[in-house]
Amino acid sequence: MLVALIALITTVLYFVGGALLMQRLKLTAAGEPPGSRGLPRLFTLWGAAIVLHAFVLYAFLFGENADSLGVFTVVSLTAWVIAAFLFAWSFRHPIHVLGIVLLPFAGVTVALDMALSGVGPATPMDPSLRAHTLLALIAFSLFTIAAIQAAVLAIQTHMLQNHRPGGLIRALPPLSLMDTLLFHIIGWGFIFLTAALATGLFVLEDIFAQHLLQKVVFALIAWVMFAVLLFGRFQFGWRGRKAAHWTLAGFVWLFIAYIGSRMILARLLGV
Incomplete structure (x- = not known):
């Protein structure tokens, strides 16, 4: 139950982060460059989502089925690595705009992993x-x-x-x-x-x-x-x-x- 609640919060945070990025893009398109305004809030939400996502993955990878890796857990783990890499690089290079696509995608994978865990083959690890x-x-x-x-x-x-x-x-x-x-x-x-x-x-x-x-x-x-x-x-x-x-x-x-x-x-x- 706790893992499901954390997964729900994680999904929401990812989607909120994507929405914030979309909002920044709309402001820029309207000729109002947002600059660094709102970036601390964006990166706080993004970082929190990555941490909570890691907790959900830990529950699947080191819980009762720690010796196997299901299809949707693989996809979720991949999304987590993507989100973490992009998060780290965004501090050095202004490429956080790519999160408009990648953050909602990560949120979807968390939801699918929770809903469909155990579906499909598991790979011995x-x-x-x-x-x-x-x-x-x-x-x-x-x-x-x-x-x-x-x-x-x-x-x-x-x-x-x-x-x-x-x-x-x-x-x-x-x-x-x-x-x-x-x-x-x-x-x-x-x-x-x-x-x-x-x-x-x-x-x-x-x-x-x-x-x-x-x-x-x-x-x-x-x-x-x-x-x-x-x-x-x-x-x-x-x-x-x-x-x-x-x-x-x-x-x-x-x-x-x-x-x-x-x-x-x-x-x-x-x-």
Whole structure:
């Protein structure tokens, strides 16, 4: 009962944080830059949501079912890592506007985890698998932030090229900084994805029996796409729309690998 109440509060805090960010964006669009006004309240709510979300996850990961990890708990844990990373980076770079999408998403995952916990398969969690899973979740979280930023960067580039600077443009950092941050995030995500794939070699026993072949293939495709993107960046200076499109394409393959394939197997094959 206590966990359910905390999960409800967490969900509300995430949505309130997203609403505050939307309000700031509307003020900026109306020509009234909010500056730092309201940011302390936003970050207080955001930080509280992360702490309470961690408590809910702790209850699921180290409670009665501590030896297994369900589908919706994986999604909720991923959302928590995303929210925590973005929260930390927002103190150094003005990218908190990305929380307009990510904070409500985190709130939804908390609610789904509470409502649907125990639905779908649970993955045994021995120490080596825990390490592999943690690396994979960090990689996926970083690439999720990168994908959101790539989408915003594509919109930002399009609006500037068409001489239509809207409220979103005013609320965002300069295009050059957004581009640099994108590849900074992709670089770290690529490191963690490589580590996750490498540790997977020691975790996987029989990819066919464990129904992981499609997951491995899709993750490798994503790895190749991000490797090509990073090579294009350093060798040919890829940026803007091209970088955004490659980022989003790679993220789609990664999403299918980590989330889509698992849910398909859970719903269609019952494994």
